[in-house]
Amino acid sequence: xxxxxxxxxxxxxxxxxxxxxxxxxxxxxxxxxxxxxxxxxxxxxxxxxxxxxxxxxxxxxxxxxxxxxxxxxxxxxxxxxxxxxxxxxxxxxxxxxxxxxxxxxxxxxxxxxxxxxxxxxxxxxxxxxxxxxxxxxxxxxxxxxxxxxxxxxxxxxxxxxxxxxxxxxxxxxxxxxxxxxxxxxxxxxxxxxxxxxxxxxxxxxxxxxxxxxxxxxxxxxxxxxxxxxxxxxxxxxxxxxxxxxxxxxxxxxxxxxxxxxxxxxxxxxxxxxxxxxxxxxxxxxxxxxxxxxxxxxxxxxxxxxxxxxxxxxxxxxxxxxxxxxxxxxxxxxxxxxxxxxxxxxxxxxxxxxxxxxxxxxxxxxxxxxxxxxxxxxxxxxxxxxxxxxxxxxxxxxxxxxxxxxxxxxxxxxxxxxxxxxxxxxxxxxxxxxxxxxxxxxxxxxxxxxxxxxxxxxxxxxxxxxxxxxxxxxxxxxxxxxxxxxxxxxxxxxxxxxxxxxxxxxxxxxxxxxxxxxxxxxxxxxxxxxxxxxxxxxxxxxxxxxxxxxxxxxxxxxxxxxxxxxxxxx
Amino acid sequence: xxxxxxxxxxxxxxxxxxxxxxxxxxxxxxxxxxxxxxxxxxxxxxxxxxxxxxxxxxxxxxxxxxxxxxxxxxxxxxxxxxxxxxxxxxxxxxxxxxxxxxxxxxxxxxxxxxxxxxxxxxxxxxxxxxxxxxxxxxxxxxxxxxxxxxxxxxxxxxxxxxxxxxxxxxxxxxxxxxxxxxxxxxxxxxxxxxxxxxxxxxxxxxxxxxxxxxxxxxxxxxxxxxxxxxxxxxxxxxxxxxxxxxxxxxxxxxxxxxxxxxxxxxxxxxxxxxxxxxxxxxxxxxxxxxxxxxxxx
Numbered sequence: 070x071x072x073x074x075x076x077x078x079x080x081x082x083x084x085x086x087x088x089x090x091x092x093x094x095x096x097x098x099x100x101x102x103x104x105x106x107x108x109x110x111x112x113x114x115x116x117x118x119x120x121x122x123x124x125x126x127x128x129x130x131x132x133x134x135x136x137x138x139x140x141x142x143x144x145x146x147x148x149x150x151x152x153x154x155x156x157x158x159x160x161x162x163x164x165x166x167x168x169x170x171x172x173x174x175x176x177x178x179x180x181x182x183x184x185x186x187x188x189x190x191x192x193x194x195x196x197x198x199x200x201x202x203x204x205x206x207x208x209x210x211x212x213x214x215x216x217x218x219x220x221x222x223x224x225x226x227x228x229x230x231x232x233x234x235x236x237x238x239x240x241x242x243x244x245x246x247x248x249x250x251x252x253x254x255x256x257x258x259x260x261x262x263x264x265x266x267x268x269x270x271x272x273x274x275x276x277x278x279x280x281x282x283x284x285x286x287x288x289x290x291x292x293x294x295x296x297x298x299x300x301x302x303x304x305x306x307x308x309x310x311x312x313x314x315x316x317x318x319x320x321x322x323x324x325x326x327x328x329x330x331x332x333x334x335x336x337x338x339x340x341x342x343x344x345x346x347x348x349x350x351x352x353x354x355x356x357x358x359x360x361x362x363x364x365x366x367x368x369x370x371x372x373x374x375x376x377x378x379x380x381x382x383x384x385x386x387x388x389x390x391x392x393x394x395x396x397x398x399x400x401x402x403x404x405x406x407x408x409x410x411x412x413x414x415x416x417x418x419x420x421x422x423x424x425x426x427x428x429x430x431x432x433x434x435x436x437x438x439x440x441x442x443x444x445x446x447x448x449x450x451x452x453x454x455x456x457x458x459x460x461x462x463x464x465x466x467x468x469x470x471x472x473x474x475x476x477x478x479x480x481x482x483x484x485x486x487x488x489x490x491x492x493x494x495x496x497x498x499x500x501x502x503x504x505x506x507x508x509x510x511x512x513x514x515x516x517x518x519x520x521x522x523x524x525x526x527x528x529x530x531x532x533x534x535x536x537x538x539x540x541x542x543x544x545x546x547x548x549x550x551x552x553x554x555x556x557x558x559x560x561x562x563x564x565x566x567x568x569x570x571x572x573x574x575x576x577x578x579x580x581x582x583x584x585x586x587x588x589x590x591x592x593x594x595x596x597x598x599x600x601x602x603x604x605x606x607x608x609x610x611x612x613x614x615x616x617x618x619x620x621x622x623x624x625x626x627x628x629x630x631x632x633x634x635x636x637x638x
Numbered sequence: 639x640x641x642x643x644x645x646x647x648x649x650x651x652x653x654x655x656x657x658x659x660x661x662x663x664x665x666x667x668x669x670x671x672x673x674x675x676x677x678x679x680x681x682x683x684x685x686x687x688x689x690x691x692x693x694x695x696x697x698x699x700x701x702x703x704x705x706x707x708x709x710x711x712x713x714x715x716x717x718x719x720x721x722x723x724x725x726x727x728x729x730x731x732x733x734x735x736x737x738x739x740x741x742x743x744x745x746x747x748x749x750x751x752x753x754x755x756x757x758x759x760x761x762x763x764x765x766x767x768x769x770x771x772x773x774x775x776x777x778x779x780x781x782x783x784x785x786x787x788x789x790x791x792x793x794x795x796x797x798x799x800x801x802x803x804x805x806x807x808x809x810x811x812x813x814x815x816x817x818x819x820x821x822x823x824x825x826x827x828x829x830x831x832x833x834x835x836x837x838x839x840x841x842x843x844x845x846x847x848x849x850x851x852x853x854x855x856x857x858x859x860x861x862x863x864x865x866x867x868x869x870x871x872x873x874x875x876x877x878x879x880x881x882x883x884x885x886x887x888x889x890x891x892x893x894x895x896x897x898x899x900x901x902x903x904x905x906x907x908x909x910x911x912x913x914x915x916x917x918x919x920x921x922x923x924x925x926x927x928x929x930x931x932x933x934x935x
Contacts, residue, residue, distance in 0.1 A: 290843070441740060461712060462712065464712035464741065469713065479770050479771070485769075486736075
């Protein structure tokens, strides 16, 4: 395990901006944004907010919450300005921004943070299992030992943290960091909070979906540990702009921030290949604002760095719901899933206990930090060029006289370059685990058995068609593992697979054991008679972790004359 | 505006003339003898340090080496006035810039501006493409004048793809001319080449209309009308002396491989590759193209 020794507490905790200060800052930014807009564009902005919010309220299932009712009142008040003059429209827009400031604002509490971290490992463990307190207390009361995991498991020993943590500890003192993890599960937010503390890193602020605040205990801790609220039901530009302004304000004031650039949990289980650039771009905006302040005689601009982070789980709580959603036609997919396994408190608690009872079932890999243009940086956070020499990153935004050149369009393309570097880092740092490899092999064998069927048709294979010879699966796993090991040796990706005298059998056994523990239908299960049964949905989901690993051409068995090339998931 | 043009061949000098015509101060990066009539330097890296805009106008096979020497940095905007896809890596030339140097702001210049005609101050037109609006605008400012209209585009991939495809398709124009197949066949090459360009462009996320513009059809039509167009000359040579044209083979193969990765067919490009490799006689290649399965347009 590559976890470093935990250093002393971070030098500085992020200080929570008071709500009035924050509101004033967001209103100032909103006013600046409105200023250059034509009258028609201001009216459109307001009309879009009113239209999309009214539609949201109308489509709300199960009636409006008390908070939604308040918001509807605000929207109806704003609606009256739609057909009035520009002054009234701006007042209405700024009124909404003021209201959103209150909703988004986090209440980071150094006291709560110190409390939570001082009682670790149980502190954050409690957050993870707070959904099912009876189970935890019962376990302790039963005399199984102290703690929420039955007394046998120190969760910190289960979450493996990899990467150059010491470098990040140093850089966090001199730079503002933006942590950008892959996103698989609602467990990711608490897991990252957990990993940051375990790695001796300071707390980060992060945007958490409204649904994660539905549990009052979790909401209390999350808000005070740096989570701010993101209501993804609000689709209008004014809200998105306010969120971006919040993020810019936070980064600009030196808060380390965390975004999930994938935007939402990866439905298919694949490592993300696409990135949402809105929040990611706020790092560049904040840095340029600091450069401008520096040029005006202010303090030297604090540099901002981006840290890719690849999360790997042996098992994912919401796997069944997510892959089901991925298999729907794109138009029917849900951006926000509010009724998955994560909404069931007992499922979360049960799964958390089980996953953390498994050794090395969760790996958090902190990647090499990048500058805001996707270039690597050295030990001191200075940008490195293609030749390995130092690079003056300010030259990307300053002219030859050293004046800052503002160009939002240019910055969007820069953020695309950063996105590309992030995606490459995620794929390189993705840790392949036994469940991924065995599921990938099983899916490929299913595809080879039913070459004329579509992915969707394979979801409806008969019981008999889902059976595979265990020996064939073992051979496929062995061949894939060999190819995988070569890629790992070349630095193209990472793996955490059992070794020993018979690594293939050890991999297969471990995966079968893990698959048997949680899901209603294991992705792959031993059924006797030298056979295994494959659950196509989950095999596709877990196997997709290898979808972009370049293993599609690896033959799963000794080549036969006339054999068809296998299709990858 | 000061700008650097890397390459002092006919195309580099033509671009320098256009830049001067537009009221700018071009400096040529050269190897060997300094070009007469233009300011310049053999120190490409020093040139890049002194200017913002750098136009690359060297033969395709020299682009990698020139970039390594010039090492444009974060302050530079590098625009490729050389068309093509790097055959060894399958990279677009602007990707090569980003891979080999610290420059991120890149663009491409294409269109039916023939060096000899530009040098003779005949009217011409080009398209400057970049995802960075400022790069396209800067290039337009550098070259736009009463003798050359420069249009801007944000479709960099479309313009680079069109430039690469035209290099290969212009060989087919030369083949048709040498075999005296008539004007109709040349029109077929242009229109079916357009279809190939649109298919590949769509798969690559380019704007379908780009291939119908200056960088695609514009250049292809110019090739058909210009007896000394390099591709046309190669096409004629293949029909005459035969032999193998390695550069065309590699470029066609790189395009076909790219197209295959995106499940796109490029029959005309494949045929040119086969002719250039000496695998198929030109007349047989035409016959094979004509015997392909009937389909809708």
